[in-house]
Structure formats: structure tokens, C-alpha cells
Amino acid sequence: MSILLETRGLAAGYGALQIIKNIDIRVEHGSFTVVVGPNGAGKTTLMSALAGVLPVAAGEIRLDGQVLNTLSVSQRVKSGLVLVPEGRHLFGQMTVQENLELGGYLMTAAQRRQTMDEVCALFPRLAERRDQAAGSMSGGEQQMVAVGRALMGRPRCILLDEPALGLAPRMVATLFRILRQVAQNGTGVLLVEQNVRQALSICDHAYILEQGLVVAEGSGPELLQGERIRKSYLGL
Numbered sequence: 109m110s111i112l113l114e115t116r117g118l119a120a121g122y123g124a125l126q127i128i129k130n131i132d133i134r135v136e137h138g139s140f141t142v143v144v145g146p147n148g149a150g151k152t153t154l155m156s157a158l159a160g161v162l163p164v165a166a167g168e169i170r171l172d173g174q175v176l177n178t179l180s181v182s183q184r185v186k187s188g189l190v191l192v193p194e195g196r197h198l199f200g201q202m203t204v205q206e207n208l209e210l211g212g213y214l215m216t217a218a219q220r221r222q223t224m225d226e227v228c229a230l231f232p233r234l235a236e237r238r239d240q241a242a243g244s245m246s247g248g249e250q251q252m253v254a255v256g257r258a259l260m261g262r263p264r265c266i267l268l269d270e271p272a273l274g275l276a277p278r279m280v281a282t283l284f285r286i287l288r289q290v291a292q293n294g295t296g297v298l299l300v301e302q303n304v305r306q307a308l309s310i311c312d313h314a315y316i317l318e319q320g321l322v323v324a325e326g327s328g329p330e331l332l333q334g335e336r337i338r339k340s341y342l343g344l
């Protein structure tokens with residue numbers, strides 16, 4: 109597989125406070141990659157730097173070889189890198205369909221219809237509830253709208269910041285299965301997550317982030333069997 113998203117020596121933080129340091133991660137084309145780590149490890153900071161919400165203090169971010177460092181959030185979206193931030197940020201009074209359409213506002217009507225059909229095929233529940241106000245959907249369904257809306261822009265790579273927060277385990281499993289399908293369909297997926305067991309069980313590759321540094325990486329099964337994860341994250 110070839111590299112879709114890559115960071116080299118990435119550092120970022122808030123003013124003089126550097127939170128993530130010297131991060132090297134890669135998301136390959138068609139891969140479902142996960143970053144796990146405890147509260148405060150710097151997961152959201154990493155996602156914010158990748159999406160352009162926070163400036164890069166050092167290092168490089170590349171998407172398909174193109175350096176993104178100086179691009180704004182919207183320029184990165186146009187380049188194909190889109191973030192689903194923590195919290196759902198939906199327009200609650202608008203219908204599911206209207207929320208999804210917002211994600212494809214740059215497309216022609218015909219492209220938007222086709223992409224909507226593809227997104228609805230991934231999320232049958234959204235197809236059934238197209239005309240329902242987004243704010244009246246369950247937490248898990250709203251998260252699916254947020255992911256579906258990001259996919260409406262046909263990104264090359266989708267970044268997700270703890271989308272499973274507050275969802276029941278079955279809903280988390282459904283969401284992760286769909287993300288796996290998204291990756292198989294050709295959109296790179298980078299997920300930051302605290303559901304360590306579930307995330308590592310389904311991903312292709314994972315990184316462990318602690319105190320702003322990548323302290324381990326490997327396939328999901330490798331990390332699940334490793335001492336660090338078993339002791340510190342699974343309590344085994």
C-alpha cells in the first residue's frame with residue numbers, strides 16, 4: 109500500500125506550551141488507522157494540527173505527498189482532508205438529509221445525489237430517517253450523520269476525534285464496522301479513540317500516544333497482545 113497521510117517530526121501545542129512532540133505517523137491508502145492514548149495524551153491536539161485548526165510548530169504534514177503545513181482548514185478540506193471533531197456539531201432543526209447535503213455543497217446536484225446514495229448505502233439508518241430533524245435522532249444516529257456529512261465531500265482521508273464517546277458498545281461496534289467499510293472503499297481513516305479493545309480489534313494499524321509522544325505502533329492484534337496495552341489499558 110502507498111502512503112496517503114504522513115507526519116514527520118510533527119510538533120504542535122498552544123502558544124509556548126508544546127503538547128505533541130516529534131510525531132511520525134502514517135495512514136496508507138485504504139487503511140483504517142487508529143491512535144489510542146489516555147486522557148490528556150494529546151490526541152485532540154494531533155487532530156487539530158492535522159486539520160489546520162492549530163498551527164504546526166515543527167515538522168511536516170503531507171497528504172499524497174503534498175505538504176499541508178501552511179494551508180488553512182478550508183484549503184485542507186479542498187485537498188481532501190476532513191475532520192469530524194469531537195461533539196457532533198449538527199444543525200438540530202434541519203433534517204438528516206439537509207445536514208448531509210451541507211457536506212456536499214460544492215458539488216453539482218447530480219454529484220450530490222449520487223454521493224448521498226453512497227452515504228445512505230453505508231448508513232441505512234440515515235436513509236430511513238432522511239426527513240427526521242437531526243436533533244431528534246439518538247446519540248449514535250447523530251454521530252452517523254456527522255460522519256456521513258464529512259463523507260459527502262468525498263474526502264481522500266477522514267479524521268475522527270473520539271466519535272464513539274458516550275455511545276453504547278453495540279453502536280460503537282456498528283460505527284467502527286462502517287469505518288472499516290469506508291477505508292475499504294478507498295478513503296483513508298484516522299481515528300483517535302479511548303475504546304482501546306474495540307478500536308484495536310478492527311483497525312489495520314495503530315499508534316499509542318502518551319504525553320505527546322508515540323510510544324508504540326503495530327497492527328491491532330500485535331498491540332493487543334503487547335504488555336503495554338494489556339497492563340495500562342486493559343487492566344490485565
Ligand SMILES: Nc1ncnc2c1ncn2[C@@H]1O[C@H](COP(=O)(O)OP(=O)(O)OP(=O)(O)O)[C@@H](O)[C@H]1O
Binds near residue numbers: 122148150
Ligand atoms: N486550548 C488549550 N490551551 C492550553 N492547553 C490545552 C488546550 N487544549 C488542550 N490543552 C492541553 O493539552 C493537553 C492535551 O490535550 P488533548 O485534548 O489534546 O488530549 P486528548 O488526548 O485528546 O485527551 P482526551 O482523551 O481527554 O480528550 C492537555 O494537558 C490539555 O490540558
